[in-house]
Amino acid sequence: MASEQLFDLSDGHRAIQKVARDVAAAVEPFAAEADESPGIHEPTAAVLRESGLARQVVPAAYGGESETLDPLALAVVREALMYSSAHLDSLFGMQGVGSYSLSMGGSEELKAAWLPKVAALEAIAGLALTEPDVGSDLRAITTTIERRGGDLVVRGRKSFITNGGAAAFYCVLGKEDDGYSMVLVPASSAGLTAERGADIIAPHILGELTFDDVVVPEANRLGAPGKAFSLMLQTLAVFRVTVAGSGVGLGQAAVDEATTHATTRTQFGRPLLELGAVGQNLASSWADVESARAMTYRAASLARTDPLSHLDHSSIAKVVATEAAGRAADRAVQSMGRFGLVRGSKIERLYRNARPLRVYEGATEVLLDSLARRLGKEAAKKQAGKQVS
Secondary structure, eight states: OOOOOSSOOOHHHHHHHHHHHHHHHHHGGGHHHHHTOSSOOHHHHHHHHHHTGGGGGSBGGGTOSBSSOOHHHHHHHHHHHHHHOHHHHHHHHHHHHHHHHHHHHSOHHHHHHHHHHHHTTSSOEEEEOOBTTBSSOGGGOOOEEEEETTEEEEEEEEEEEETTTTOSEEEEEEEETTEEEEEEEETTOTTEEEEEOOOOSSOOOEEEEEEEEEEEEGGGEESSTTBHHHHHHHHHHHHHHHHHHHHHHHHHHHHHHHHHHHHHOEETTEEGGGSHHHHHHHHHHHHHHHHHHHHHHHHHHHHHHOTGGGHHHHHHHHHHHHHHHHHHHHHHHHHHGGGGGOTTSHHHHHHHHHHHHTTTTSOHHHHHHHHHHHHHHHHHHHHHHHHHO
């Protein structure tokens, strides 16, 4: 992997990076098998569990690494893990995405019961937001949360849920009266059923969840009643930029794979790399990946101090890095010619794994629309200021 020249990581971040790279290297021999697994690939989970990296996604008071989660550390880890395996990256990333609402909005008793298990990778976490007819527009959800005495009753369906069927608990978003609330639902709860989800082009643990009058204690509530959107936004603010880290890792892997091919295969009496179009394509991908890395590291460092205030930067990094990964994978296939089209090859796996990055945790088009609205608001403020002066 290329050295980081445009953003200097601290010694602490480099130490975390080394651990993550060692984990990725240990998983590499069976990464293809792991990435095809419809459930938890235990050899991969065992390597990640032994490394202790999952402690990065939980506060120190509950078995984690630091008092405040560090998005830069998470992005660096995901970059290293995605370089080897999408399954490995997802196992790590979802421990944070699936448990962050609990970390921020759960009671002390609830956090003490679950977060140490998340940190030790003894409990797989899940976040249940999307529904069969609801994707990006989460305000249109139909799942309901109703208070009944000292309990909460959850009704509805959740769709395309990462770790669905594999998680030990789900942080569930639902409508409550005129607002939106979240509740922690253990996977063992009566009335909760999980079915295997759709098979997508890049295999992924996906489940369809049905909540049929699922009853949990009021103590399982996450955050204030009707105020769950703030919890969801905090989750996005911290973890969206880590998806950019995944994009950087995949893009770097594609560049490295294609460069190895282009420097060892000869055509027309010289290495492929010396044929103008091939070399230029790989150089363009290198430029894309290095630019994305610098943007990702910078955005992640900003997110540590005030995630919500820097959500725009995280969104920009996510767009830049995941689009760069897609271009790098596509150019790699083109540079490798027929060898890039072979099923079961690493580049084929990278090509497929690159595509979902541009969709989940904010599709490119949704993020660009949001950024465009922000530009409009800033322009209006400047215009108003000129009129006042």
